Amino acid sequence: MKSILLKKHLLFFSVLFGIFVLAQNKIKVPAEAVFFMEVNGKQLNDKINWQQLNPILQELNKNSVEKPTWKDFSDTGILKDAKQYHYVTFNDSVKTYTAHLILEDAAKFLDFVKISAKKELDITKKAKYSYANLNNDTFVAWDGKRAVITGIDYTKKLPKEYWEDLPADSTVVVVDAADAVVDSAYAETDYADTEVKPFNYKDEIQYLKDEIQYQKEDIKEHNAEIARMQKDIKYLEKHHKYPEEKEPKVSAETEEIASAMPTEEYDEAAEELAYQKETDSLQAENLKILKTFAEKDFDRYFASDATVEVPKELIKFKDPKSDVFMYTNYGQIFKNGIYDRMMNLYNMGDFFQNVYNSNSFYNLYFDKDKVRLVNNYQHRDPKIQKNLAAVYQGKKNKKLMSLINDDNIGYYAINVDGSKYFDMMYNLFQSSTDSGKYQKELELIVETVKIVLDEDAISKIAPGNGIFVLNNLNAKKVEYTDYEYDDDYNDKEVKKTKDVVVPDFTFAFATDNENYWKRVFDVLTTNKELSEKFSKNGDIYYLKKDPKNSTYIDQLFFTVKDGIVYLGTSLENLGPGKQSGDSSKWAKDAVKHTQSGKWNTQKLLIGLEKEFKSTSEKKALDLFRKNVGDIYFKTDVKSESLETEINYTTPNSSENSLMYFFDFCNDLIKIAEPETPAAL
Amino acid sequence: MKTTIKYLFILCTFLSLTSCFDIIDKINLKADGSGEYSLILNASKSKTRLQSISKMETVNGKKVPKKAEIESKLKEATAVFKSVPGITNVKTALDFENFIVKLSCNFKKIENINSGLELLKSKKIIGKTIPTQLYKNNPAEKVFVRNKTASYKSDYDKLSSADKEVFSNATYTSVLQFENMIKSQTNSSYTMSPNKKAVKLSGSVLDFILQKKQVQNTISLH
Numbered sequence: 001m002k003s004i005l006l007k008k009h010l011l012f013f014s015v016l017f018g019i020f021v022l023a024q025n026k027i028k029v030p031a032e033a034v035f036f037m038e039v040n041g042k043q044l045n046d047k048i049n050w051q052q053l054n055p056i057l058q059e060l061n062k063n064s065v066e067k068p069t070w071k072d073f074s075d076t077g078i079l080k081d082a083k084q085y086h087y088v089t090f091n092d093s094v095k096t097y098t099a100h101l102i103l104e105d106a107a108k109f110l111d112f113v114k115i116s117a118k119k120e121l122d123i124t125k126k127a128k129y130s131y132a133n134l135n136n137d138t139f140v141a142w143d144g145k146r147a148v149i150t151g152i153d154y155t156k157k158l159p160k161e162y163w164e165d166l167p168a169d170s171t172v173v174v175v176d177a178a179d180a181v182v183d184s185a186y187a188e189t190d191y192a193d194t195e196v197k198p199f200n201y202k203d204e205i206q207y208l209k210d211e212i213q214y215q216k217e218d219i220k221e222h223n224a225e226i227a228r229m230q231k232d233i234k235y236l237e238k239h240h241k242y243p244e245e246k247e248p249k250v251s252a253e254t255e256e257i258a259s260a261m262p263t264e265e266y267d268e269a270a271e272e273l274a275y276q277k278e279t280d281s282l283q284a285e286n287l288k289i290l291k292t293f294a295e296k297d298f299d300r301y302f303a304s305d306a307t308v309e310v311p312k313e314l315i316k317f318k319d320p321k322s323d324v325f326m327y328t329n330y331g332q333i334f335k336n337g338i339y340d341r342m343m344n345l346y347n348m349g350d351f352f353q354n355v356y357n358s359n360s361f362y363n364l365y366f367d368k369d370k371v372r373l374v375n376n377y378q379h380r381d382p383k384i385q386k387n388l389a390a391v392y393q394g395k396k397n398k399k400l401m402s403l404i405n406d407d408n409i410g411y412y413a414i415n416v417d418g419s420k421y422f423d424m425m426y427n428l429f430q431s432s433t434d435s436g437k438y439q440k441e442l443e444l445i446v447e448t449v450k451i452v453l454d455e456d457a458i459s460k461i462a463p464g465n466g467i468f469v470l471n472n473l474n475a476k477k478v479e480y481t482d483y484e485y486d487d488d489y490n491d492k493e494v495k496k497t498k499d500v501v502v503p504d505f506t507f508a509f510a511t512d513n514e515n516y517w518k519r520v521f522d523v524l525t526t527n528k529e530l531s532e533k534f535s536k537n538g539d540i541y542y543l544k545k546d547p548k549n550s551t552y553i554d555q556l557f558f559t560v561k562d563g564i565v566y567l568g569t570s571l572e573n574l575g576p577g578k579q580s581g582d583s584s585k586w587a588k589d590a591v592k593h594t595q596s597g598k599w600n601t602q603k604l605l606i607g608l609e610k611e612f613k614s615t616s617e618k619k620a621l622d623l624f625r626k627n628v629g630d631i632y633f634k635t636d637v638k639s640e641s642l643e644t645e646i647n648y649t650t651p652n653s654s655e656n657s658l659m660y661f662f663d664f665c666n667d668l669i670k671i672a673e674p675e676t677p678a679a680l
Numbered sequence: 681m682k683t684t685i686k687y688l689f690i691l692c693t694f695l696s697l698t699s700c701f702d703i704i705d706k707i708n709l710k711a712d713g714s715g716e717y718s719l720i721l722n723a724s725k726s727k728t729r730l731q732s733i734s735k736m737e738t739v740n741g742k743k744v745p746k747k748a749e750i751e752s753k754l755k756e757a758t759a760v761f762k763s764v765p766g767i768t769n770v771k772t773a774l775d776f777e778n779f780i781v782k783l784s785c786n787f788k789k790i791e792n793i794n795s796g797l798e799l800l801k802s803k804k805i806i807g808k809t810i811p812t813q814l815y816k817n818n819p820a821e822k823v824f825v826r827n828k829t830a831s832y833k834s835d836y837d838k839l840s841s842a843d844k845e846v847f848s849n850a851t852y853t854s855v856l857q858f859e860n861m862i863k864s865q866t867n868s869s870y871t872m873s874p875n876k877k878a879v880k881l882s883g884s885v886l887d888f889i890l891q892k893k894q895v896q897n898t899i900s901l902h
Contacts, residue, residue, distance in 0.1 A: 480724040481778050483704055489855045489878040491706065500728045548777055551731040 027100070027304040031311040034336070035088035036327040038310070041102075043323050045081040047366055047658045056666045077109030078102070078147075085308050090336050094293065095153040100301070100308060106144045113140055128302040131294065136287055139294040141302070148301050152290045214288075221277075313359075317376040317641065322363035323658070331357035331380055354428055357381060361641075366658035370629075371648045376641040381431060387424035389637045391416050392594045397465035397510050399564055401587040405577030409470040409607065410599035410631075413590040418464035422455045461516050462565075466509035467590070471573045473607025475499040476554070499610045502552045506568035517560045540571065595635035595644070601628045602651075623671055627652055627664045700725050700849030701779075703885065708857045713789045713819040723779035730779050747776055754781065757805050761785060764799060766792035790815040790824075809835060822860065826867075828896035832889045850885035860901040867897035 029036060054072050073080065082102035089096050103109050113134070114121055121132040131141035138151045232242065314327045334356040358379045365372040379385040394417035404411050426446050478500045483491045511517055521541040524534040535544055543556040557574055558567040566574040579587060590596045605625050612621045629649040636643055654660035701723035709715040723730055736744050745753075754772050761770045766788035773782040787793055797812035809832065816825040836844065856870075857878040865872070870879035879899065887893040 476728075478728050480727060481722060481775075481780060482724070483702070483720070483722065483853075485855070485880065487874050489857060489873050489880050491704065491855070498725065552728060 025304045026307040026309040027301055029085065029087050029308060029310045029314065030089050031313065032329075032332065033087040033089050033314060033327075034329045034332045035086075036310065036314045037084075037086040038315075038318070038325045039084040039086070040323050040325075041079070041083050042081040044366070044658065047323070047656050048080075049655055049659055050080075052659065053662050056662050056669070059669050060665065074104070075108055076112045077105040077107070079104040083308075085310075090332075093155055096293070096297075097151040098297065099149045101147045101149070102306070103142065103145055103147055106142060106147075109142060109147060113142075126295075126298070126302075129298060131298055133287065133291065133294075136283060137290060139291070139298075141294075141298040143302055146302075146306060148298060150294050150297055152293050154286065154289055154293070210288075315361075316359075316378075317361035317363070317639070319363045319374070321365070322374075323366050324362075324364040326362040326364070328360045328362075329358075330360060351429060354381075354384075354431060366656060368656050369650055371650065371657045371660075373646045373648075375644045375646070376639070377644070378641040382640075384424065384427055384431065385640060387420065387427050388642065389640070390420040391424050391464075392635070392637050392642055393417060393420075394464045394594065396591045398587075398591050399562060399576075400465055400467045400508055400510060401590045402576035402579065403467055403469050403506055403508055403573075404583055404587040404590060405471075405579055406581075406583045407472065407577065408583070408600070409472060409603045410597065411467060411469045411586075411590070412595075412597040413467040413593075414465065414595050415591075416464035416594060417459075418462055419455055419459035421464070422450075422453070422458075426450065457513075460512035462509055463512055464510075466507070469506045469508075469573070470503060470604075471506060471568075471570070471577075472504040473501050473604070474504050475610050476502045500552070501608055501611050502554070502569075504569050504573065506566060506570075506573045508564050508566045508568075510563055511560065511565050512563065514560045514563065517565050521558060521560070540574070589634070593634040593636055594642075595633075597631075597633050599631045601630055619671060623667055627660075627667060700851070701846075702851045702853065704853045704855070706855040706857070707790065707793075707815070709790065709817065709824065709859065711819065711859045713817055714787060715790065716784065716786050717790075717793050718782065718784035720783075721781040727777075727779050750774065750781075753805065754783075756803070757783070757800055760799050760803055760805060761796045764792055764796040767796055790817045822863075822901040824856070824858070824899045824901065826854075826856070826895055826897045826899075828894065829888075831891045833891065836886075836889050847884075847886050847889065851882060852885050852888055853880065853882040854895065855880050856897075856899065858899070858901055863900040863902050865897055865899045867894060869893055870897055 050073060057073060058071065079102040084102075085100040087098055089098075113132070117132075117134045121134075123130050123132045129141050129143040131139055133139050137153060138149065140150075141148045235242065315325070318325045318327075331353070335353055358377060361376040361378075363374045365374075379388055394415045396415050401413060404413075426449075429442055429446055476499065477497045479495055479497050482494050482496050484494050485491055521534075521536075524530045525536040525541060533544055535542055539561065540557055540559050542558070545555050553569060556567065556569060557571055558565070559574055560566070561575075568574050586598055602625065605621065605628065609621065612618050629651045631646065631648055633644060633646040635645075648657075650657045650660040652660060652663065654663045701721065702725075704718075704720040704722065706718045707715060708717075733744055734747075751774060754774055758770050758772045761767055761783070768786045770785040771783070773780075775781075785793075785796075793815060794813050797806070797810070797814070800806045801808060801810065801812055809830075811827075811829045814827055814829075816827065817823070836847070855878060859877070861876045862872060862879065865879060867881075869883075870881045872879050879897070881893075881895065881897075883893045888895060
């Protein structure tokens with residue numbers, strides 16, 4: 001008895017729980033979104049000094065009449081500390097951008113929308129929400145608590161024949177007949193629903209009624225036009241000219257009668273009018289289609305509760321502590337964008353689609369004194385991702401990193417496994433044939449390349465460790481010709497000199513086959529033609545200095561020693577430099593990571609100083625010196641992804657790195673403002 | 681948004697190292713209406729950058745012309761100019777080391793230069809937007825006119841910011857020398873030489889494109 005009672009209770013609670021779950025009608029972000037962004041409003045709000053920011057935002061939002069559309073961000077009616085969700089979906093014909101906002105004050109929001117639209121809004125009231133179109137492709141919907149903004153771009157899909165009729169040459173691949181072109185616009189609008197809605201005859205009747213009304217209006221317009229033309233014919237038969245135009249009444253009607261002028265302008269005006277009419281009609285038709293899409297989206301959104309459900313795939317690498325999280329599906333962007341059709345025209349199309357078939361996740365942090373962006377890149381094919389990870393797990397090379405020294409402006413170091421690169425490329429080629437096109441041929445080519453290439457020998461030439469160091473930016477005196485005038489304005493050619501900034505850099509990479517490189521360099525210095533440009537001094541090979549050469553690089557030196565190939569613009573930097581404190585720390589850091597780099601922007605700007613001569617340029621340089629920070633990045637293989645962390649240190653005295661950007665904007669606004677006479 | 685773009689533009693301008701060139705044209709007019717015309721394009725100040733660009737295939741998405749292509753174009757222009765009645769002694773010089781192009785010729789009357797430019801335009805050697813009816817001279821009435829040119833603002837606005845950058849430091853100088861002394865002129869932007877036999881107009885190319893400075897001038901001679 002007890003067990004029956006227990007079962008009944010369990011059943012009751014299960015049903016209750018089921019109802020509760022069903023009642024939680026969450027809004028789903030489409031799994032096929034190519035871009036998704038979650039803005040952590042609460043965290044950002046805590047970091048923003050609104051008193052300071054509002055005037056800057058106003059300045060940035062000045063409209064054409066130079067009046068800001070709002071005075072304070074709270075005038076927008078958007079809740080500052082709520083999460084915002086933005087996403088983009090697109091298929092072959094519809095591209096949609098959607099933003100979900102939480103409102104603090106719906107009335108203020110409506111006012112803000114009205115002012116921003118700069119026109120009278122045509123508001124459609126629905127049972128649960130109201131919506132309006134801001135322009136021909138942007139719609140906004142709201143209820144008391146929430147708002148959705150959606151931008152829709154609809155391009156009617158061109159028939160397959162259009163692409164096939166393009167000028168064909170031998171490289172054109174015949175599009176697979178299985179790729180039947182279907183305008184998936186309507187299907188796409190149902191992306192958030194997994195179930196297919198049954199055919200609703202009532203909707204269909206309404207649609208047909210609307211269509212009849214539209215056609216009727218069109219007939220009316222055409223009839224009026226025919227009547228006017230018949231009238232003109234009769235007048236022309238009788239008077240052999242068009243009726244004299246009376247003093248123009250400035251109204252819409254007079255524009256229509258502009259066609260009565262038997263002049264050249266007449267034809268142009270009539271043509272323009274006809275064109276405008278056709279464009280307006282197409283735009284109206286397009287707007288009608290877009291409205292249908294938008295409305296479907298809004299219905300779904302306002303039928304749900306405020307909870308947003310994001311597919312796990314899209315937030316795989318999301319850090320809840322980040323201020324902004326973004327996801328991009330480059331594979332889909334590549335496939336569904338213009339490249340889709342383009343790629344089908346080329347033999348390598350599948351290969352490139354395969355290369356781009358990846359997801360990227362970004363976590364953005366506005367820390368106290370730096371901005372941090374962490375990117376996780378993951379190929380959608382686990383096999384290729386594994387290959388990629390293998391490439392990015394190369395051996396470390398300490399010797400190379402000794403080139404990082406105290407005086408450097410910046411460096412970029414890489415430690416990959418060159419031998420694994422071949423495996424990755426073979427895999428990319430082999431898995432590029434989903435459609436089965438040229439499968440056998442590609443397999444044969446890959447196999448032949450494998451036989452011909454000795455991957456081990458190649459990877460010994462350059463195993464995959466390298467570094468580029470920008471040692472300095474030097475000034476070089478360059479002579480140029482100018483023209484000067486005497487009192488009678490006779491010109492005279494004069495020679496002048498000016499300083500040009502030239503880079504002093506070193507590029508070095510590890511090798512397990514020093515002899516190979518020595519042979520290459522020996523050929524450069526002994527070959528009859530090449531030896532005119534290259535020479536040798538002991539172990540150092542160099543590109544001879546050409547007095548006529550005024551390019552940024554005067555001389556190049558290269559040598560091989562201790563398993564490293566060096567190439568650089570100065571002799572003294574073809575080897576380790578002085579390391580202490582910071583530089584030694586960075587050198588040790590560079591050994592640890594697959595990829596890393598650091599740029600001292602202040603040093604870079606000091607080097608570039610000579611390139612900024614005018615007062616406004618110098619003013620800009622001073623501004624950048626005050627505001628620009630250093631960049632550091634590193635890449636490693638982490639959690640089945642390639643993780644790249646980019647750090648940008650913020651140098652000025654702003655409250656935090658988020659406010660730093662706004663302060664920087666403020667300084668930019670000041671510098672861009674024309675000087676007042678008083679200031680002059 | 682427009683303002684934001686403006687600031688971004690400033691940022692881009694700062695980051696790209698600017699190049700500059702000078703355009704110089706000079707007319708030496710005798711009392712009988714004949715004279716000498718010369719045109720110089722001097723990009724010598726940017727030769728470091730140009731030498732580097734010349735090694736590239738494209739810059740800002742546009743094909744970089746090869747030395748031979750430029751030479752052939754200049755040869756073509758010389759031949760066209762030589763064929764114009766009234767124009768003699770056509771000379772061209774191309775200095776690839778310093779990036780200076782020179783063209784000079786003698787004319788019977790200044791309108792021959794207009795015809796030469798018109799012919800260059802019809803043969804598509806120069807662009808269709810380049811003005812051709814530049815000068816007018818009436819030796820009997822001793823009045824020389826430098827005609828107004830159309831505004832290039834809309835063409836300039838259509839350029840990408842990288843292309844606009846080319847004009848940021850470019851200058852234009854125009855010298856008009858006369859055998860007779862100048863009685864008066866209508867455009868005070870032209871400075872007059874102390875001997876009153878020449879006027880000179882100079883400014884940034886951008887000022888002329890945007891018509892902040894005007895080239896038109898009517899000069900009355902003694």
